[in-house]
């Protein structure tokens with residue numbers, strides 16, 4: 116295969132509207148947020164411009180709705196060690212990022228669990244208008260008991276019912292988004308007719324989980340619907356993603372598990388849901404630590420690791436998987452079981468040491484591996500080392516692109532853009548310009 120026939124990578128910067136993203140202890144790193152504060156617009160403008168300079172498809176803003184409470188039945192350790200806490204509301208920064216950029220998309224994580232579909236559609240249509248068609252929605256249903264408690268629920272709905280509900284949710288959203296016909300807006304000043312009501316459908320939905328009667332309050336936005344992102348990894352999650360998503364996110368520690376995952380997902384996409392091959396991008400999480408020399412990269416990596424507090428790490432895995440790890444011995448081996456929380460990410464721990472999951476992983480190891488970047492492969496070295504690995508993940512692991520988890524900001528993205536992007540371009544494995552103004556066009560670019 117010549118370089119021009121090989122797949123080109125899509126890139127996303129994975130981050131949260133908080134002091135800490137997916138590397139626990141990041142805020143302590145002396146190279147983190149020098150001259151910036153995460154709660155200020157200047158930080159987000161700079162992050163957006165940096166990612167756009169690197170021709171990223173989008174910034175991916177992850178979110179959860181409340182501090183984790185699973186570890187020792189309290190949010191004390193979460194608060195104490197800044198375990199994804201504080202985290203501010205993610206949609207508020209979207210217009211700040213998109214007004215500082217022209218092409219960069221923004222994927223925002225918004226939970227279907229406590230917001231009515233009608234309000235969700237209105238919010239996302241408004242953001243898609245304001246960004247001129249650059250918004251994606253990472254569709255989640257809230258996996259942590261703390262989120263449910265914060266919103267006044269004693270118990271969390273089981274996974275399978277969460278997916279049933281999310282299925283009805285997304286179908287209703289699509290009805291709303293598709294309810295304005297293209298010629299509905301007449302805007303005839305002479306007659307005073309702005310829109311033709313016969314072309315704006317009244318939605319009348321009476322389902323198992325939702326009722327909705329009314330017209331969508333927003334006119335069609337540039338993308339009509341936001342780009343759909345999903346990251347469910349259980350069987351139900353994979354089906355949901357294969358049916359609806361335009362990009363799917365997963366974390367696998369090595370290329371063998373990536374390949375299995377890609378084969379399974381592509382089979383569901385093509386054979387179960389009759390969608391064309393290539394219509395859904397498979398995006399894998401990676402953490403990169405790049406420098407001019409391997410030794411320098413290794414030193415940076417050690418600094419990142421030294422920032423992780425063990426108790427904070429335990430609070431994070433407890434929150435993400437829904438198991439209280441304070442009740443387990445640190446040297447006990449983790450068992451492969453179905454967890455109430457994020458199943459797909461739990462598997463990144465089980466298979467952290469070998470692709471068959473035969474080498475046991477202790478609680479301590481799991482916590483420290485996970486706290487560094489959710490069990491993503493850590494690519495540490497020169498730009499060439501990192502590009503080599505990314506090529507393997509694309510060619511052998513089925514990746515269409517990568518979400519780059521923050522290690523310290525904005526530095527890790529600046530370094531990736533300055534060093535790794537040109538190396539990927541030299542190899543013909545990365546775009547040299549955007550395909551078009553909308554996120555969907557860029558995500559579909561070959």
Ligand SMILES: Cc1cc2nc3c(=O)[nH]c(=O)nc-3n(C[C@H](O)[C@H](O)[C@H](O)COP(=O)(O)O)c2cc1C
Pocket residue numbers: 176177178179224226254255256257258274345346347348349350351352353364365366400456457458459460
């Ligand atoms: C890479 C990745 C990122 C995720 N980001 C979020 C997030 O920001 N917020 C959230 O509520 N869930 C997030 N999730 C959780 C999933 O979207 C999904 O709700 C969860 O995995 C439960 O479904 P599952 O058991 O089918 O995996 C993420 C999952 C993965 C794999």
